[in-house]
Amino acid sequence: MVQSGSVHTIQWVDGHVVILDQTRLPLETVYSALYTTDDLIQAIQAMQIRGAPVLGVAGAMGVALAGLSIASEEPAGFAAQLRPLAMAIADARPTAVNLSWGVHELLSRLAAQRCKTVEQQRQFLVAEAQCMLQEDVAANRRLGAFGAPLLPNDGIVLTHCNAGALATAGYGTALGVIRSAVESGKNIRVYADETRPLLQGARLTAWELVADGIPTTLLTDSMAGYFLHKGVIACVVVGADRIAANGDVANKVGTYSVAVLAKENGVPFYVAAPVSTIDLCLPNGDVIPIEEREPDEVTTIGGTRVAAVGVQVANPAFDITPARYVTAIITDAGLVYPPYEQNLPKVVRSPQ
Amino acid sequence: MVQSGSVHTIQWVDGHVVILDQTRLPLETVYSALYTTDDLIQAIQAMQIRGAPVLGVAGAMGVALAGLSIASEEPAGFAAQLRPLAMAIADARPTAVNLSWGVHELLSRLAAQRCKTVEQQRQFLVAEAQCMLQEDVAANRRLGAFGAPLLPNDGIVLTHCNAGALATAGYGTALGVIRSAVESGKNIRVYADETRPLLQGARLTAWELVADGIPTTLLTDSMAGYFLHKGVIACVVVGADRIAANGDVANKVGTYSVAVLAKENGVPFYVAAPVSTIDLCLPNGDVIPIEEREPDEVTTIGGTRVAAVGVQVANPAFDITPARYVTAIITDAGLVYPPYEQNLPKVVRSPQ
Numbered sequence: 001m002v003q004s005g006s007v008h009t010i011q012w013v014d015g016h017v018v019i020l021d022q023t024r025l026p027l028e029t030v031y032s033a034l035y036t037t038d039d040l041i042q043a044i045q046a047m048q049i050r051g052a053p054v055l056g057v058a059g060a061m062g063v064a065l066a067g068l069s070i071a072s073e074e075p076a077g078f079a080a081q082l083r084p085l086a087m088a089i090a091d092a093r094p095t096a097v098n099l100s101w102g103v104h105e106l107l108s109r110l111a112a113q114r115c116k117t118v119e120q121q122r123q124f125l126v127a128e129a130q131c132m133l134q135e136d137v138a139a140n141r142r143l144g145a146f147g148a149p150l151l152p153n154d155g156i157v158l159t160h161c162n163a164g165a166l167a168t169a170g171y172g173t174a175l176g177v178i179r180s181a182v183e184s185g186k187n188i189r190v191y192a193d194e195t196r197p198l199l200q201g202a203r204l205t206a207w208e209l210v211a212d213g214i215p216t217t218l219l220t221d222s223m224a225g226y227f228l229h230k231g232v233i234a235c236v237v238v239g240a241d242r243i244a245a246n247g248d249v250a251n252k253v254g255t256y257s258v259a260v261l262a263k264e265n266g267v268p269f270y271v272a273a274p275v276s277t278i279d280l281c282l283p284n285g286d287v288i289p290i291e292e293r294e295p296d297e298v299t300t301i302g303g304t305r306v307a308a309v310g311v312q313v314a315n316p317a318f319d320i321t322p323a324r325y326v327t328a329i330i331t332d333a334g335l336v337y338p339p340y341e342q343n344l345p346k347v348v349r350s351p352q
Numbered sequence: 353m354v355q356s357g358s359v360h361t362i363q364w365v366d367g368h369v370v371i372l373d374q375t376r377l378p379l380e381t382v383y384s385a386l387y388t389t390d391d392l393i394q395a396i397q398a399m400q401i402r403g404a405p406v407l408g409v410a411g412a413m414g415v416a417l418a419g420l421s422i423a424s425e426e427p428a429g430f431a432a433q434l435r436p437l438a439m440a441i442a443d444a445r446p447t448a449v450n451l452s453w454g455v456h457e458l459l460s461r462l463a464a465q466r467c468k469t470v471e472q473q474r475q476f477l478v479a480e481a482q483c484m485l486q487e488d489v490a491a492n493r494r495l496g497a498f499g500a501p502l503l504p505n506d507g508i509v510l511t512h513c514n515a516g517a518l519a520t521a522g523y524g525t526a527l528g529v530i531r532s533a534v535e536s537g538k539n540i541r542v543y544a545d546e547t548r549p550l551l552q553g554a555r556l557t558a559w560e561l562v563a564d565g566i567p568t569t570l571l572t573d574s575m576a577g578y579f580l581h582k583g584v585i586a587c588v589v590v591g592a593d594r595i596a597a598n599g600d601v602a603n604k605v606g607t608y609s610v611a612v613l614a615k616e617n618g619v620p621f622y623v624a625a626p627v628s629t630i631d632l633c634l635p636n637g638d639v640i641p642i643e644e645r646e647p648d649e650v651t652t653i654g655g656t657r658v659a660a661v662g663v664q665v666a667n668p669a670f671d672i673t674p675a676r677y678v679t680a681i682i683t684d685a686g687l688v689y690p691p692y693e694q695n696l697p698k699v700v701r702s703p704q
Contacts, residue, residue: 026660207660222606254574308378308559
């Protein structure tokens, strides 16, 4: 079913959304049907669907679901009801900007369209959300092609968390770069951090890459430094949940540590993300909100308690990697090098 | 049962060894009786008992078990049979030097004793192994007292893995420093890395410190960098499995990463270890053997498969922290600062 990252992470089927439930992978392949914006918000918060780029598509499909749920045929009433439903989706998780971007992008495309009737608006939302899914896959393929030349002809690439087909509408960002390099004939092996607490590396990245036949070695997060120091890693490629105007990167917690360890050992550290991840409204990473998640993600694994009773828990889901650790940012509009303040606006404003 | 680190990690009871099975903690408190050197070696390899200092005591008690198992009453025959049994214990795990140190220390004390009969030798081994247990507790208390002034009067100390009562005959090394600081009236809170794959931080360090009433917050290993960068950590204290002549430190995998992240953020990084951990025979850390353990420690947690099928696994149990990241080494013979080549020999040769 998974062929070169062509997994169906999210689909629009007969007036509702169908997602591959990522909390059940890799042991079970279960699809969930989401009929309402509440269903979608719950699935996003439970991380049944996760990954910044696909959250953009999910946000757009959520707006389409919202449109179908509103009975009013009167344009002003429809708009008044659509807006709070859309905002609730945009706010379902705070750190990745793509979710909010997807919601607002579809709303502004709707506004630009000037549909006459509410039914036309509904049809536009449904059709355009599906376009945005296709656009994400296409963006990832462009991004992969831009990034592939940065990878070694023969070597090991380290990644953290899952920035793969499962984090996007398909193909992946960081894993898209790796897939593109492999497709171009490079001999790439991947070292994948398991990515505690939710083990996206062990469960999702390993699952995707093994299915694609790309040799993959799983590490605990604590081992990345060992291998970077040992000199066996050619470069690091990760995804991003939000990139500030100065190039600071919010991504899955642990990314900052990998970036520091890469720099300390002279290993290039690349961030792969679509332009929709870049948030020029934020001057730097200090103002990116960091989601704090439930303690039981840390104290239990697969429903089994692992931690001593009575211990307190910290569970920030993301961290900020200052721009000075980022060698280059690989986007669907091309490679961006420092100084990021100067070069990020160019790709954000470029026609894609 | 656990009072200020006075847990019975290992005991000599009625001619055999009793250990607290650390693989069952924190959910169950189970003691295992070990009657033969094979029992002991299996328990060490399964990490039912682990931690460099207590492995020194375990090594000595293993030699005592070996002595009791040899039927010969003829000194030359006894010695000939004792030696291979002792060497098998010393080689049960490769990285921590203390296991081998404990075996050889007891053998040399036996040689110095010049017991006339084999029965006297057996009695000496049993009595002296128990002395070495008491010596380890006393060493940790001295070490704790030397280290406590380095800790803040009011602040957060980060630790990795378990260098506590459970890693020693009692009181602990890194946690001994923390306990000593708390006993001296300092207001210390501990951030504990969970320490994948075997979760010694979540299972053992959290269990010990909660029992002692020391406020403890559990982190995944990937979060240590986040908190070091945030500026909330006053200092890091970890244990060690072997320290080379130049001050390079072998310790649980992930220690190197924490050390780099501490230095990058200007946070002092202390290593707490008894003098028996220092191996002046090794010029630097590059020659310390790193144990590679079974893949299923990474792919399964609590018996549940978490990783995608078909993925390869790396599982080095230790890493090497170059001396340049180590602010000071806290030993039972005092604090050691750089240059370590010059200052480590002084504490190794000092009378304790």
